[in-house]
Amino acid sequence: RMKYFTRLRVKRIYEWRGAPIGFNRKLKTSEYGSLSIRVEGFPQTTVIRAGQHILIEGDDDDNPYVARVLRLFADGRGAQKKAVVQWFVRVSEVPPSKLKLLGRSPHPQEVFFYEGRSCEDEVNAESVLRPVQVTNAAQLHSKTHMLTLTKRLNEKNYLLFSQMNLLDGQLSSDEDEEEEEFVPSRKELQSSDEEEEEDEELAAKKSRRSSSSHTKQKTRTPKKTPRKVSVSPVLVQLELHVPKFPAAGQATRSDPSCSSFLSAPLRLHVSAVPESLPCREQEFQDIYSFVESKVLDGTGGCMYVSGVPGTGKTATVQEVMRCLQLAAEQDEIPPFVYVQINGMKMTDPHQAYAQILQKLTGQKATADHAAALLEKRFSNPAPRKETTVLLVDELDLLWTRKQNVMYNLFDWPTRRHARLVVLAIANTMDLPERILINRVASRLGLTRMSFQPYSFKQLQQIVTSRLNKLKAFEDDALQLVSRKVAALSGDARRCLDICRRATEICERSAAGLVGMSHVMEALDEMFSSPYVAAIRSTSTQEQLFLRAVIAEFRRLGLEEATFQQVLVQHQALCRVEGLQPVGVSEGLAVCRRLGACRLLLLEPSRLGVLQRLWLNVSQDDVLFALKAD
C-alpha cells in the first residue's frame, strides 16, 4: 500500500474518438467505438476498442486487473466515461487451495476467465491503464489449454488466457504426441460449438444468459469493482462446481453431423464421468480436508463412507484423490501413494493383502506372505516414508469369520509409523455396529460420513448438468423421472439410465424434445411388473392351472398346495371349459413351465405329483390378469 502513495502518479487524459455509434434513449447513454488515452506530457496516444483486452488500475500497481472491453459508453451528457468489461483473474488472485486443483503449474502471466457474478462489470473508463495482448491458450494448444508460448510471455505485455478448468486433471497429463493428433478435430469442434451457441443466443438471448455456463468466452456480465476486488474462495468454488462436458461426450461432438440427440444419450451414459460432481460439494470438501490434513501431518486415520448404491460414494472419493494427487504433483502437499482395492474385484477377502502389496510395491506374493510384508511395512519406521492412502471399496465383502482382514486394515493406521489413511466404502450405515466385532469397530473409529440418497431436485440437477446446455428434455418430463427415481431409490445411475432410454425412444419417434410420453414409456419398460403381461400371454391350460391353484388355495384356506390337489381342480376346470382333461404328465409340464418363469414356486421336481407349490404373484394380480382376457 505504501508503494501506492509514494509512487508518482502520471496523469492520463481520456477522450472519445469519433462520433457516438449509438444512443440509448432509456438510459440516456451514448455508445462509442473507441477511446483514446494520452499520458500528459507524451505525444503518443493509445486507442481502446471494444473487444480489446485491457489492464485496469487496482490495488496492486505491479499486477493491475485484466479485463476485456465489451462496450464503451458515455453516461448522461457525456460527463462520465464508462466501460462494460469481462473480468479475468490472475494466478495470484486465485486462492492457492483452489489453484492446486488446476493440475499443473500455471504460468505467472496466465489469466483465467472470471465468471463470478458478484463483481460490477461496469467500470469507470478512466481507470483503464493500457491495452494488453491476451492469447487464448485453448486455441493454440487445444487439448490442455496449456501455455507453450513462454518466449512471448516473458514480455510484460503478453498475457495468456486459459479457461478456468481446474478439475480437468487427467487431460493435462497426457502426452504431447497424442494431443497433436487431436488438434484438428478439436478445432472443428470448437467452431461448431460456437456456431451452435450463437444460434441459440439469437433464439433465446435473455433466458440463456443466466443459465449458460459452458461458453466462458461468451458469458457476459460478471461484476467486479476494481477498487475492492478480492476473489474469495467462495467465488472460485462456485466456478469449480460448474460441470463441464464429460470426456466421452466431447468425442462425439467432433462428428459434424451430430444432432443434439446423438450426443444426449452419450452424455447421459453413466460411464461419462463428469469433471465435477454436482450435489456432493460438502462431502467432497469433508473428505478432501480429512485426507489432506492427514497427509500434511503425516499421521494416519480411518474414515468410513456409507450410502446406498448409486449415490456417488466412489466417484466422490476418487475425485478427491485425483485432486490431491494433482496437489502433490505441485508440491502443495507432501507426496503420497494412493492404492485402491475393491472387495467385489477379488476372489477371496485375503486377496486384499496381495493386491495392496502389488499395487504398493509391484511385488507378487501369496496372501499370507503379503500380509506379513505389509505388517512389517506399516509397523516399522522407515526413512523418507510417504503417506499411503488406501481406498477400500465394498468393505463388507472383506468380511471373514474372524474378521482379521478388516482388523488389520483398521489397525495399521493406528500404528505410530504407519502413515496410512484408510477410506472404507460400503452400503450400510451401521455396518460397523452390525457385522464388525468390537475390536474392529473400535479401530475404525467414528469418522463417518453417509451419502444420502439424492433428492429429486438433486437428480434433476445432475441430469441437467450432464446435458449441459443441450436442451433435450421437457421440464415436466425431467421432473417426472427425478421424482420417480427419488421416490424409489435415489440412485443416480437409475435416473441416468431412464433418461438415456427416454432419449432413445424419443429419437425413434423423431420428436424434438423428450416429453412426458417418452419418459413414461421408458419408466414403464423398466419398472412395470411383467407378471400381469406374462400371465396374459400364457397358454389356455397354463391359465386354467393358475385358476385351479387359486381355487385349491381357497378350498384349503392355505397358500400352499400339492400338485396332486391342484390337478384335481384343474381337471374339473377343464371339464367346465369343455376341454379334454389333462393327464398327469401334461399337467406336470404345464406346472413346470409356470415354475420356470416363476409365476409359481415349486419344490424340486423329483417329488413328482407330491411337490408342493406356491403362487409367486398375488392372487389378485392373477385374477385381474385372467379377467381382463
Next chain:
Amino acid sequence: MSKRKAKDAHLPIGECISQVHQILRKRFCHQQLPVKPEGVEAQHKHLAELLKRTAVHGESNSVLIVGPRGAGKTMLLKSVLRELSQETEVQKNLLQVHLNGLLQTDDRIALKEITRQLQLENVVGDKVFGSFAENLTFLLDALKKGDRSSSRPVLFVLDEFDLFAQHKNQTLLYNLFDVSQSAQAPVAVVGLTCRLDVLELLEKRVKSRFSHRQMHLLSKLTFPQYLERIRDQLSLPDDFPDGKFAQEWNAGVTTLCEDKSAEEVLQRYFNSSTDFRSLHTLLMLCLSRVSVARPSITPADLLDASRFCLADANANMLHGLSILELCLIIAMKHLNDVYEGEPFNLQMVHNEFKKFLQRKSNSMYNFEQPVIMKAFEHLQQLELIQPADGASDKTQREFQLMRLMLDHSQIMEAMQKYPQCPTDVKQWATSAFA
C-alpha cells in the same frame, strides 16, 4: 433356361423324400434361423440398435431378454447377431463371448472360458494359467486399459442368466456391469433368462449397475396365426429341386392344416403350450413317418404323434409291472385313501394285500415275504414309490416309510390298459373300500 429346366426336372421320389427330410429336420432341430424375425420385430430392432451402438460407437450397454422357455430368446439374439455380422464394421470390431449358466457353474470356470474365448491364454503367460485371483485381476486390468475409442467392443452373452446370480458374491456380474457403467473398454452384456423375477435375484450393488433394460418376449399368438406358422414350417421352399413335388407337398400341408381332426390335435397342443419347441417335437414325429410309400403327412399321423407326445410316462410304466407289483400299488392306493396320504411301510402294504387275498381273491396267492420285498424294491427303483422325507436309512427296510408317487387317475388308467388283468384285481382297484 437351365435353371428352369432344373426346377422342372422330376427327381425320383426317393430323392425328393430325402430332400424333404433334410430341409424340415433342419428347421425342427433349430439348426437354421428363420429368414426374418416373426412376432418379435420390435424387440429385434431394439436389440439390433443397442448392439450396433456398442459395436460401432463403443457405447457400453446391458440388457436382459426375458421370456418363457421356447419363446425364441436365443433365436432373437442369434438373428440379430447374424444381421450385424453382415456389416463389415461390426464384423471386424466386435468380439463375442458366449457363456451359459449351466456350463459355467461358478465364476472361476466362467473366467477361464472368457479368457479362452477372447484368446488371451497366450497373453497370460507361459505358466499355463494363473490362480483364479490372478485371472480376475488380469481380465479386469485388460478391460480397464481400454477406452471408448480405441478398444474393440466385447459382447458378453450370458445364457441362463439367473444361474450366474447364484455365483458367490455375484462377482462376475458385478464386474461385467461395472465395466459397462464406467469408462473402460466398451462392452455389451446380454442376459437371457426365463425367470420373470430375475431382477430380484441381483444383489443391490449389482442391480444398481445394471441398466434395467429388459425385453420381454411374450407370445401373443392366436390359433389362426399358430396354424399359419405351422403351415410355413411344413411347407417346402420355392427353390426345391422338384417343383411339381413341392407343389403337391405344399398342397398336402394346406389340406392337413384345414382338416378338422388335425386342427383338433393342434388346438389341444396350442392350448397346452404356445411355444414352438414342443410343436417341433410333434412335427418331427410326423415327419419321421414320411417315406416313399407314404409321401405326405396325414391327420392320422398327427393324431398318433400327439398321442405319443401326450402319453403319461408313469402310466406307461405301470403296464410293464408284474401282477404282484400292480397289486402292491393298488394296496398303496387304498392305504393312501384310508390314511389321507400319510406315508406307509412295506409291512402295512403287505397286510393290506393279505386282506385282499383273504376276502376276495380267487386268482392270486400269497407270496413269501422275500418275494414281496423284492417287488417292493423294484417299485422303489422305478421311483414309483419314494422314501418319505426324514425317513432314515437305519430303519429296517420293511418299516421304512414310503410315499406313492402316482396319482389315482394314473393307476386307474393303467388298470384299463393292463393286458390280461384278473377281474378280481380290477374290482379291488375300483372298489372304494378295501
